[in-house]
Amino acid sequence: MNNIRYTKAQDASQAISQIKGSMGNKFIAGGTNIIDLLKYFITTADTLVDINQISEHHAIQQTEGGGVFLGALVTNADTAYHPLIEKRYPLLSKAILAGASPQIRNMATNGGNLLQRTRCYYFYDINTPCNKREPGSGCSAIGGYNRIMAILGTSEVCIAVFPSDMCVALAALEVVVHISGPDGNRTLPFADFHRLPGNTPHIDNNLQPGELITGIALPAKGFEKNYSYLKLRDRNSYAFALVSVATGLELEGDSIKDARIALGGVAHKPWRVKGAEEYLTGKSATRENFATAADIILKGAVPYEYNSFKIGLAKKAIIRNCMMALDPQSQLPGAHPSL
Template sequence: MNNFSYTKATDVEDAVSLINGHDGYKVIAGGTNIVDLMKYFVTQADTLVDINQISGLSDITEIPDGGITIGALLNNAETAYHPIIEQQYPLLSKGILAGASAQIRNMATNGGNLLQRTRCYYFYDVNTPCNKREPGSGCSAITGYNRIHAILGHSENCIAVFPSDMCVALAALDAVVHISGPDGERTLEFADFHRLPGDTPEFDNNLKNGELITGIELPEKGFAENYSYLKLRDRASYSFALVSVATGLTLENGKIKEARIALGGVAHKPWRVKEAEDFLVDREATKENFSAAADMILNGAVGFEHNSFKIDLAKKAIVRNCMMALDPKSQRPGAKPSL
């Protein structure tokens, strides 16, 4: 780890002024990702700007017209177990609790969760080429061991995946990101926050220089009646998803009136296909219809030497999770979904 200085920001404006125009200034909150990146020399910081003392960013606030705003500094555990989240947005609670370990969730912040970087082996190995770490050097994963890598939205420059579970749920819930920066405050639809790699895989998201996430807004509709989060991984303990699925449904007389399906572990960002969700509207909630929607979601999926299995795995996961969403009680330990 390189030597660095440390300073505390007193408020949002102070934090923005410190990081604006200073590439060597990095924000730290929970530190569960950036400290690792610094230890592995993937990221270097001249100065760490601690934002933990900024007031007003650790609350969950109800919006008068409906919905809530979740503070960027509230940690993942406090968010997942908050009564409002458990009751009105259980899909988000399930997604958070599927991620990381209890110890990490106690430290990791919501804003930091959105900004975490890929766990691609080659990204962390500074002795190998990686376009995300060193643009123009090449992508070692394409011809290397790529079992955990992308099957959707990848490019010839990068096949890394975004690792967050929380963000898969946020994508399904149509969250909005609140941002403060040198030009003032703005909001960004969650679907537009993260990026696909294209020709610039070094950029994970659409934050501008000097900007800071201050909160995450959730609309009033939380799909609290019919929801499910499924994470398939190599081991049930601390492990990132091979494929994850967040599903929210609105049902009426056995038919689907609204559907949200988001995938994790398959692309450089949480993956949603609106056409597949629209296809399900006014159709019966059957395995056959969910299977047809899964085919639409996975249209164009391409695997590599070691991860082609994820295409079939993703289809089965989508169908299984949608069936589980019909009866959230099926998510309890030992319960079997009615497939």
């Protein structure tokens, strides 16, 4: 049993000051991931700093530019069911509700969702080599049972996938992450927040030591008219995605004015290829054009022994989800679209 000191912070400055000075000090909010990591001895902590008392991080509010700011401590459930999110960012609401279970969504926070770690089986098994858990030890997944692993953006040292559903929608929406730290406040475009494994798979994101996520800024454009989130998984609830797709379309008649497509379950971060979206811009919203865009997105995909099926599955998922985005009513329970 490891002794852990527990303390509470009343504001962001106090929280940051309590973390500063030791890599063994960690923030805790909902605790839905970090408790598991501690319980399975994947990570350790000298001090847990409870940030739930920071009241200003519990709000969802409209911004002057027409967007919406999500406080980092708002729960996933409260975000998904918030009237502003349901009305203006239904893609985000659907993605959140596709993740985890109601009990976990009631506890998990928006900031914590961005920071969750991979669910690779070998990462959680401390008796096996894992470069993500112990840099330089090796990657058991590459030559092991790699059915759920990545096919895009992999490296020779890691093929783990990032598990979040919420973050796939955030990638498509092009949000901005707000951060506070020892050196002050800063913002980071969501595309630059998470990292590919490269030679440092143990570093999941570009937060600096002691930094705290304070919120997520949603842009004014929410693709509320044409959107879809599709999650393909082994069972219909409480399962991580084999492949997921978030699609937002802005249409002028039958022509695509703007397109956003992000994938989950296929890489170390939400996967988005702007070249595919640029290809679709100005073209007709047809199955054939969506298929070409899918090929662009999946170019360079590398299958492993047990996950080669993901390439074909991802292409079909992209096409299907884009077609569903043309008619969001097709996503309602009981609907039977011929997609």
